[in-house]
Amino acid sequence: MNKALLTGLLAVLSAGASAESVLHAAGKALGQISTGVAEGITQPMRDAQPEWITIAPKSKQECIAESGGELNTIYMRCRNGRQEYVRHDADGRKRVLSERPIPQH
Structure with missing residues (x-):
């Protein structure tokens, strides 16, 4: 029983870490997109x-x-x-x- 509980706990923790890394990657991608959009908007102002x-x-x-x-x-x-x-x-x-x-x- 302890083995099954430990395996389940590890699965939940790894899924949480995986979901966190997916969210981190999504946030990073969104940040890069918004930076690109901002660059397109601010470039004419700088020119x-x-x-x-x-x-x-x-x-x-x-x-x-x-x-x-x-x-x-x-x-x-x-x-x-x-x-x-x-x-x-x-x-x-x-x-x-x-x-x-x-x-x-």
């Missing part, structure tokens, strides 16, 4: 985050042509270079939110 881009200084000839032959603010921005804080919209167009000189290190 739309503004970023600083550096526009390098250009030559005198390029800047004079760009400013229409005048020494004005367009010429100076071109010659000095700048950084722009930009965001790209859904159509891929660049929208400049802010502008600053290139920091000197």
Whole structure:
């Protein structure tokens, strides 16, 4: 009788452990699926985050042509270079939110 009881107890314990591991595996799979879904949702938001881009200084000839032959603010921005804080919209167009000189290190 003790042998049958012990065998039954072991069967119940192993079934409980097996059920627990199945639940654990199911929970892990659900977590991975939800992570994948969240990645798909948050990726476009991360792509739309503004970023600083550096526009390098250009030559005198390029800047004079760009400013229409005048020494004005367009010429100076071109010659000095700048950084722009930009965001790209859904159509891929660049929208400049802010502008600053290139920091000197």
